[in-house]
Amino acid sequence: MKEVVVLSGKGGTGKTSITGCFAVLARNKVLADCDVDAADLHLLLNPEARRTEEFWSGQSACIDENICNGCGLCEEICRFDAIRNLKVDPTACEGCGFCSRICPVEAISMLNNLAGHWYISDTKYGSLVHARLGIAQENSGKLVALVRQQARQLAEAAQHTSIITDGPPGIGCPVISSLSGADLALLVTEPTVSGIHDLERVIGVCRHFQVPATVCVNKYDINEEKASEIKQYCTNNGIQVAGEIPFDTSVNQAVTLGLPLVEYNDGPASRAVKQLWNNLEKFFQ
């Protein structure tokens, strides 16, 4: 079984639109949405949840005002500036528990956080594992790891050949959690100065975690000069360019209708995504 994760560094380059197409084109697979704090894949795949679970993770400090003697030691030792005027800001608290351990009158308890939900859903195209991180919650990396673990179990049980994962933007905790141990990273970029800059950094993360990477240049014809800069960079760094997708207004039309592009029409972008998938499919064989 092979796991491919779609990443980009920069947000908004087309990860979810492309993953949505792969959902249609790939056979024998499980889909996973690892962009847990702004998940969008469900808007294209129209899933019906067959299992919903709570995600309990981390803790927050809670001060009992009736016991607190106002000494202020907790405020002094908190490195996250999460206690101000003897009140805990749960959005700043990182749940280390230091305050609760040193409070001289034991006024601070640590409460478990309900940090979100995760789902196993049926879609027209197969099973989807996805999640929703609670508003202003942390531990997205742990929720990502959980989504991947569930996707893997499903794929193994059904003897599927692949897992296709829609990843988050950036290079930090949830990206590392989506990437580590995957078989291939598809890096979707765009021909802009930010697209190139962010691609270089996410390639660095793939190297660091020793995951092979391949690149797709989306909307390549918005700026062909920058597009060839990207291809040159990839050649110089021994990275394959698996696909190039032209700018096509039907991409947004398909999203607006809640359809994967390849189900919407057979226009230029749709054909390019199919070609991209053909190139990736070789990797699964």
Added chain:
Amino acid sequence: MIISVASGKGGTGKTLVATSLALSLGNTCRVQLLDCDVEEPNDHLFIRPVITDRETVCIPVPKVDYNRCTFCGDCARICAYKAIAVVPKSVLVFDQLCHGCGACSYLCPEKAITEEGHEIGVVESGRANGIAFVQGRLTVGEAMATPVIRQVKTKIDHAATAILDVSPGTSCPVVEAVRDSDYCLLVTEPTPFGLHDLELAVLTVKQLGIPCGVIVNRAVPGEDMVQSYCSRENIPVMLEIPLDRDIARLYSNGQTLAEGMPQWQDRFKDVYTSITGAVHERSRCT
């Protein structure tokens, strides 16, 4: 005054808005632009600052003095992040998991733990086109963005208008960056993805108690799902930037809207006027 620029969904135009807002105000008031998207900082590509100061960001991680350690295992039990494991005759520290809370060193019964800095990024400061500039940069391979964001925010000049460019999403890096802002601009696009993530971003800033307004980027006549949502939720739409090939091309080459199409400067100044109005109104009420 602190104005943060966030979005929920990535790639909606935060960088475009933050840089152009900063440059448009640059000749009328004291402005500071801080790039808090430390995973993928892009503002520097557009305003090309001269960097004059660079400091590393370290988080304190435990270091064990084996002359004192009795391998009792308290540190491993205390650590909420499972960053320490005690095995016979050795204490393993996983720097990448450590949040630097300091509990292990403070609570070690043998006083065998001190802290040493583990470098996770840099904060760079400089100037460009009359505005002060600060950016954070997380080291590739490091997981924790929030300490870098915290250090960027220590550079906020409270006598200036500080504009913070925030990372996409709604989780800890966004909360860390947006916290303590006087106003949050949410940049979105008129697609179901843009609207869905805008709704999450609105919930996040509301939870933080920060007033917000929306900028619709790549606006298309007739696609008014964002405007309808905003009017239902009573959120002001501060500006619409049309879907336009010339604007996309400017951006792709690393040029700001304020410089490439100077007629936009007045519109960004108007956005700023509306923000100051809303912030003053709010402070009068509370």
